[in-house]
Amino acid sequence: MRLVHVFLTVLAMAIIGTGCSETNEREKSQNAEAEQTSKEEKTEETTTVSKRDLPEELQDIPLPTSAGKYAGDKYDEEKVEAELDKIPQDASEKEIQKKLLALLGENYHPYIDFFESFDTAVNAGGNEPGGVKAPKLPEEKKVNIMILVDASGSMAGRVDGGVKMDLAKQAVKDFAGKMPEGANVSLTVYGHQGSNHQKDKAKSCKSIEEVYPLDTYDEGKFNQALGQFQATGWTPLAGAMKKAKQQLEGESKAENIVYVVSDGIETCGGDPVQAAKNLHTSNINAVVNIIGFDIDEGQKALEAAAKAGGGEYSSVDSKVDLEEHFEDEYDRLWDEWEEWGNKNWDKAQNIGDKKWDEVNEIGDKMWDLAQEEGDRIWDAATYLYSEKDLDHAKEVRSAFFKRQKALRSYAFNTQKELRSEVFSNQRKTQSDVFDKQREEQRKTLDH
Template sequence: IKPYATEVEEMLTEGPGVFAGENYDKEKLEAELMKLPSNLTGEKAYQYLIHYLAEDYEPYVKKLDQFDTTYEVGAGPEGTVNQPPEAQQKQINVVVLLDASGSMAGRVDGYTKMTLAKNAILRFADSLPEQAHVSLRVYGHEGSNQKKDKEVSCKSTEQVYPLTPFKKDSFEQSLQKFQPTGYTPIALAIEKAAQDLNGQDGNNNIVYIVSDGIETCGGDPVTAAKSLHTSNIRPIVNIIGFDVDKAGQQALKEVAEAGGGEYATVEDDADLREYFDQQQRELIDAWFDWGIDTSLDLNKQLLEKRDQLEKLAFTGQGILNKMQEKEYDNMDNAVRFMQEKGKITLYEMDVASKLIMNRSDKIDRYLRKRFYEIDEILRDNMFKIDEMITEKSKKEREKLEGE
């Protein structure tokens, strides 16, 4: 029989004893105790009791030492292009598909629709958070809108700004590379957008399509949008219909719905600006709600984690505490049995009882100490994250309100 531990950390690894936990059998234990020699010292009796009755604390102590004191925080309002850096960070990817068909040369408020669309897209891209990556792809910009050039035009789509962080000068230059020209291969552009986002699964991907008309190249944009949205990339496809007739609006709405996004129709420059202003207002509200909801969720997580901690090591309730109490009772009963059967004297029983009490007290104090240490870490972590969430929500709203 090995020597008994004197330090609490070692006491917690002495078990399991032969009759510890579910293996406890009073009759078998007493039979083993009757085999022991008479006139044992208190220390020797205690040593035997450790051998037979020390509980198996170690697996639960490991759980205590490895207790998860972290919190999960959502990455921000779902489907938005702004994300808090304190969250489990996802890359933000915004892909803009711009219709460069001939009809975009039509004038609204004295400007071509293409000019107004370019200005709105530039303004929108410039408002994205610094960590966002943005891509610009045009379609229908080659050939012409004449029948003889339809094949060329319907095969034309080009990524004029690759999926990278936004740089205003470079983005402006990319907007000057094309003019309204040909047909409208929306489906092809959506399919190519999937390639632009290749490898970006797990990130926050959003596709915006700006168009003044429906597919005119025989493609199936609804199927393309659905395929893109249900792929591993899982982007949301939003469509902004610019000066579109009712039939076109319905067709584009179906594409947006298939892509898991929304369709918005705009008639002029004011509408176009209002669309993006409304996006900002919705984001402001979303960030406010996110701050409140996330704070409430943090408190819920704290309560759940404290409940888990209490089940491990809370006085009178935790698994470890119940093991400690059971161990004390079993050892106390066993040492009294040994004294009754003449294995130890009354004096030596008192020595053994003090060792049992000392062991129980040390383990109890250790569990209390660990419980309050972990509980304090849980609370500190929650308060720190809650402060960051409040500050992030406020900062994002102020940034949007200032744009």
């Protein structure tokens, strides 16, 4: 009996031990399942639907912020079905939807963000040609144009077509009227006091006066300034350039251009070449252009001054020459505006085409993605309905079909709207470019 008792005790201990072992295994299995469930829940949490900044037509559909476990290229039908088999029979419609999104849902936010932030503007028309002998007017850059007119006694002389001073004034008047829109203009006269006799030399050489202060062009005031002086004295050309440099101090960020109209060399002891060089090489970086009127022996000196000033020298000997000089400039300006118009028309076309293609590409990709995702979720919901006879499977399938339709409609309609805006803006810009070109070309004919 004692042996039986011992045997029974040992047997009981063995049974208890086996039971404990089975219990431990069951607990381990339950813990593993719980851990897996936790991981899946966390995965589903990463695809929490977000309605932040969504367009109105997508507010009522679930949109994960990250792609599902088997979305896109990771799709595997067998693995998906294995995951679907884990869904409990009594799962709610919401739970089934959440599971399908976690498995197969795509991330549409990059496409939506692209559409909602897309800039349909088509901008062209920069780098416009400037006025006669003026450089191109940079966008948002200040331009100062200083005109220096020689009023020495020799300018009272006649050439073929009239008095040099009268012709010079008319040329300057036309010239100033053709400056780039928004440019500042200044008119300075030199040698206009005293006379060209020796006794008045000191007075005349000091007579350098800005009769039209640097400002935007006003035709009435500018013409009034031209009427304030006549040809009478000596030629303080270097002094006039020095004064121009003083007037431009503090204008280092602007584009500064100096134009000189003169019929002779320096007669007041100054150094025009050095003065022009100082204008050009200083921080104001001015460009000095010189029009030599009826010049003989002084031409080389004026050419040297223009070269030192980083500009150009032009020589005219009569009214016809002066008119032809500016006629050539008007022709050049017409051609520059023609080139500008063609270039910026094409630029607007290219920008519009590029933006059109971008919208097309993203719209097509979103449409295709919604189609692919919708088909896969439809198949998954059908599997739950036909193979597992899962409650709510048909309702889920219907809901996802509506979702697919909403996504495709959004992609199609937004693509269409943005393309229309791009095309409209492109045509508007091209029309503005054409109008600006014709407006500026007409100005060259109105001189």
